[in-house]
Amino acid sequence: MSADSLSNAFLSVVRRDLLLAYRHRAELINPLAFFVMVVTMFPLAVGADVELLRRIAPGVIWVAALLASLLSMDAIFRSDFEDGSLELMVMTPHPLSVLVLAKVTAHWLLSGLPLLLVSPLLAVMFDIESDVISVLLITLLLGTPVLSLIGAIAVALTVGLRKGGVLLAILVLPLYVPVLIFASGAVDAAASGLPVSGQLYMMSAMLFLAITLTPWPTAAALKMSLS
Amino acid sequence: MIMRFLHKFSSPPYFYSISGRLLPWLTLLFLALLAYGLYGGLVTAPADYQQGDSFRIIYVHVPAAWMSMFIYVVMAVSGAIGLIWRIKLAEIVSISSAPIGASFTLLALITGSLWGKPMWGTWWVWDARLTSELILLFLYLGVIGLYSAIEDNRTASRAVAILALVGVVNIPIIHYSVEWWSSLHQGPTVTKFAKPSIHIDMLIPLLVMAGAFKVYYAIALLLRCRNELVQREQGSRWLGEILENK
Numbered sequence: 001m002s003a004d005s006l007s008n009a010f011l012s013v014v015r016r017d018l019l020l021a022y023r024h025r026a027e028l029i030n031p032l033a034f035f036v037m038v039v040t041m042f043p044l045a046v047g048a049d050v051e052l053l054r055r056i057a058p059g060v061i062w063v064a065a066l067l068a069s070l071l072s073m074d075a076i077f078r079s080d081f082e083d084g085s086l087e088l089m090v091m092t093p094h095p096l097s098v099l100v101l102a103k104v105t106a107h108w109l110l111s112g113l114p115l116l117l118v119s120p121l122l123a124v125m126f127d128i129e130s131d132v133i134s135v136l137l138i139t140l141l142l143g144t145p146v147l148s149l150i151g152a153i154a155v156a157l158t159v160g161l162r163k164g165g166v167l168l169a170i171l172v173l174p175l176y177v178p179v180l181i182f183a184s185g186a187v188d189a190a191a192s193g194l195p196v197s198g199q200l201y202m203m204s205a206m207l208f209l210a211i212t213l214t215p216w217p218t219a220a221a222l223k224m225s226l227s
Numbered sequence: 228m229i230m231r232f233l234h235k236f237s238s239p240p241y242f243y244s245i246s247g248r249l250l251p252w253l254t255l256l257f258l259a260l261l262a263y264g265l266y267g268g269l270v271t272a273p274a275d276y277q278q279g280d281s282f283r284i285i286y287v288h289v290p291a292a293w294m295s296m297f298i299y300v301v302m303a304v305s306g307a308i309g310l311i312w313r314i315k316l317a318e319i320v321s322i323s324s325a326p327i328g329a330s331f332t333l334l335a336l337i338t339g340s341l342w343g344k345p346m347w348g349t350w351w352v353w354d355a356r357l358t359s360e361l362i363l364l365f366l367y368l369g370v371i372g373l374y375s376a377i378e379d380n381r382t383a384s385r386a387v388a389i390l391a392l393v394g395v396v397n398i399p400i401i402h403y404s405v406e407w408w409s410s411l412h413q414g415p416t417v418t419k420f421a422k423p424s425i426h427i428d429m430l431i432p433l434l435v436m437a438g439a440f441k442v443y444y445a446i447a448l449l450l451r452c453r454n455e456l457v458q459r460e461q462g463s464r465w466l467g468e469i470l471e472n473k
Contacts, residue, residue, distance in 0.1 A: 174365040178404040
């Protein structure tokens with residue numbers, strides 16, 4: 001593998017982002033804490049009825065994951081945009097879409113994966129059965145990368161703006177709808193003992209569609225934001 | 228041949244003058260269609276055997292819902308044309324469509340819930356069509372929000388075009404997932420317009436109204452485009468000539 005090969009570029013962007021995040025370890029915990037707190041608010045809001053909580057838990061966990069991903073999304077290109085490294089990435093001979101994919105991968109490892117690791121704990125707190133928990137985890141595994149990939153488009157569109165925060169939510173949340181529907185549908189089906197393979201196939205299809213298609217609009221949007 | 232026509236049509240001065248000449252005729256056509264459609268829909272069409280006269284709201288509701296989807300596609304396609312060939316007019320068409328589309332979406336939602344109250348006994352049900360129409364409204368709001376957040380018009384147009392294209396890929400996915408979602412959670416609470424055939428006396432005014440809405444869209448679009456064009460082309464020579472001649 002030569003030093004300037006495409007896969008090398010991909011890996012070095014991932015490595016760089018992970019290293020940068022490791023240097024600011026304390027910030028890593030924020031989206032995770034947000035995720036847990038949003039989930040905690042629901043029993044406080046609707047009451048401690050175990051039956052009710054068990055019924056709404058998958059939806060609650062998924063909506064919280066959606067919001068947490070939205071919150072952490074904003075940072076994906078922000079610092080690179082501000083210190084100019086994004087411009088250097090555009091100027092490299094490598095296609096920007098591949099570098100974008102690398103950045104999204106790093107972002108998912110830092111924000112999506114922790115959600116995946118902490119959600120079994122939350123699921124237990126909501127008294128979800130163990131085989132339903134495994135379905136919940138599979139949906140999170142398939143769904144959160146899609147959230148990062150779709151979110152990256154909207155972040156790329158708004159990265160040049162001073163107050164992109166609320167706008168980002170308006171742009172992104174409608175696009176998250178299919179993921180939310182299939183994920184919570186799968187968990188609901190599992191909870192009532194129905195087969196879930198259909199939903200999981202759909203989610204895998206969305207994941208691969210997102211991996212192949214979203215880097216292009218993201219790259220185009222980044223170039224637009226830089227111009 | 229077509230490209231040559233497009234190039235000619237997309238030059239701002241030509242568009243400005245031709246649209247100015249088209250507008251009175253379109254307005255006339257719109258008024259004629261509207262008058263015929265409303266008369267046919269509200270007076271001559273027979274009352275529905277189940278819904279009575281309340282069904283007549285479809286003469287506004289259904290064309291508005293059709294337009295809400297149609298305009299999103301127009302917005303995305305003209306956005307793509309603007310993005311690829313950098314045609315200024317296509318960008319203007321794209322962004323001028325957004326508020327019109329959002330209004331039609333809102334109109335469809337409002338008339339739908341006005342109809343829902345007497346028919347279903349509730350203003351709103353979380354049914355597939357209602358939900359996806361609502362999400363469509365959010366998509367429109369995103370487009371409008373993004374456009375107004377970016378100061379430079381041309382950059383904003385490109386951003387909006389990218390967003391509209393992403394949205395247009397997503398709309399079928401959203402639509403079918405929502406449909407699938409509502410059919411799973413609850414059986415179809417109410418079947419709307421599921422009558423196998425609509426009476427011809429009801430159908431013709433509906434189609435005429437759909438035509439009237441299309442023409443209205445063309446009028447509103449041309450007006451908005453001309454307005455946007457004047458704003459963007461301030462200080463250009465052709466505009467000065469036109470304004471002097473007035």
